[in-house]
Amino acid sequence: MNNSLLSFLLEMEDIWQTTLNSQLTTRQKIQFQRLYELILQGNLKLNLTRIIEPQDFWEKHLWDSLRGVVSLLSNSHNQLSVIDIGTGGGFPGIPFAIMLPNSQVNLLDSTQKKVTFLTQIIPELELHNVTTTVGRAEKIGHNPKYREQYDVALIRAVSNTSACIEYTLPLIKKGGLAIIYRGNWMDYEITSVTGVAKQLGGVIAYIDKFKTPLSQGTRHCLYLKKITKTSSKFPRPIGIPNSKPL
Numbered sequence: 059m060n061n062s063l064l065s066f067l068l069e070m071e072d073i074w075q076t077t078l079n080s081q082l083t084t085r086q087k088i089q090f091q092r093l094y095e096l097i098l099q100g101n102l103k104l105n106l107t108r109i110i111e112p113q114d115f116w117e118k119h120l121w122d123s124l125r126g127v128v129s130l131l132s133n134s135h136n137q138l139s140v141i142d143i144g145t146g147g148g149f150p151g152i153p154f155a156i157m158l159p160n161s162q163v164n165l166l167d168s169t170q171k172k173v174t175f176l177t178q179i180i181p182e183l184e185l186h187n188v189t190t191t192v193g194r195a196e197k198i199g200h201n202p203k204y205r206e207q208y209d210v211a212l213i214r215a216v217s218n219t220s221a222c223i224e225y226t227l228p229l230i231k232k233g234g235l236a237i238i239y240r241g242n243w244m245d246y247e248i249t250s251v252t253g254v255a256k257q258l259g260g261v262i263a264y265i266d267k268f269k270t271p272l273s274q275g276t277r278h279c280l281y282l283k284k285i286t287k288t289s290s291k292f293p294r295p296i297g298i299p300n301s302k303p304l
């Protein structure tokens with residue numbers, strides 16, 4: 059077994075604790091190590107990620123995935139229903155599920171091969187709180203099995219912000235939270251984002267700006283709260299939210 063991530067996790071324990079408000083159990087450390095190994099194996103066939111060095115994996119996949127949900131991590135008993143839209147190799151959804159085992163996480167991706175891979179690795183990670191769905195956010199957003207069913211929708215590196223809002227808000231319940239992971243953010247974007255959120259029944263609750271702890275990369279997370287039901291005209295048909303942002 060290649061233990062390189064595990065030893066890095068141990069080295070970084072203090073940073074993890076202070077920046078992510080949480081401590082890892084032995085089980086969680088082993089799950090992260092196994093996830094790392096499985097992603098490296100998966101990469102041989104599927105183009106899952108270019109982030110493969112242990113430090114980069116720790117910072118850009120594990121830490122970054124969890125920094126966006128830091129306010130939820132301090133209570134490991136949280137029982138939330140969560141969807142990760144465009145999850146790819148399982149980020150941020152799998153780290154979330156490892157840290158919050160009482161929450162239910164649905165990993166959604168439009169690429170069958172990626173979802174097949176995820177379905178295979180979930181039992182290997184001994185995760186009992188994760189399901190997978192293959193499909194487009196534009197389509198499942200109209201399916202009553204998924205529409206307005208989630209407390210939290212996560213979305214990282216999937217599309218422009220307007221499309222991310224159109225993908226997430228229809229899927230969350232009134233009172234739920236959409237968390238949109240971003241690199242850079244310009245203050246002038248607030249006007250258009252406020253307008254798009256309003257059309258979908260949401261408001262901006264908070265915009266968090268932070269730096270990653272090792273490479274000091276700038277990150278932003280947008281937290282949108284859903285305050286009214288989303289109109290049935292959203293999401294628009296496949297491809298439209300991305301090509302014709304609201």
Ligand SMILES: C[S@@+](CC[C@H](N)C(=O)[O-])C[C@H]1O[C@@H](n2cnc3c(N)ncnc32)[C@H](O)[C@@H]1O
Nearest residue numbers: 144145146149167168169193194195214215216
């Ligand atoms: C760049 S990857 C990001 C993966 C992961 N979220 C991460 O941050 O590492 C984008 C993923 O979104 C998926 N995707 C893009 N548009 C989608 C849509 N409309 N519905 C569902 N999945 C989508 C793609 O198949 C791809 O796996």
